[in-house]
Amino acid sequence: MVARLPxxxxxxxxxxxxxxxxxxxxxxxxxxxxxxxxxxxAGVLITGAMMGISMKRGxxxxxxxxxxxxxxxxxxxxxxxxxxxxxxE
Numbered sequence: 001m002v003a004r005l006p007x008x009x010x011x012x013x014x015x016x017x018x019x020x021x022x023x024x025x026x027x028x029x030x031x032x033x034x035x036x037x038x039x040x041x042a043g044v045l046i047t048g049a050m051m052g053i054s055m056k057r058g059x060x061x062x063x064x065x066x067x068x069x070x071x072x073x074x075x076x077x078x079x080x081x082x083x084x085x086x087x088x089e
Contacts, residue, residue: 033081040074 047070051063 033077036077036080040070040077043070043073 044067047063047067054061054063
């Protein structure tokens with residue numbers, strides 16, 4: 001037996017979410033954005049400190065690749081909000 005599919009996909013009305021829910025989601029997204037920014041700053045500071053320590057010891061290390069990864073993560077966190085807003089607003 002074949003189940004019947006609906007003829008049209010239902011479209012919810014805009015603004016249909018409860019105010020309490022949208023407030024909680026906004027708070028959560030703001031908290032995640034600030035946490036991502038703080039993690040990026042901490043990553044850059046830690047990588048810089050490790051580069052300074054290894055330079056003082058005379059060791060060669062691949063800190064520039066680590067710094068590149070941290071900076072790419074910072075760019076990703078910084079552009080996530082505007083990219084989502086571009087597609088869903």
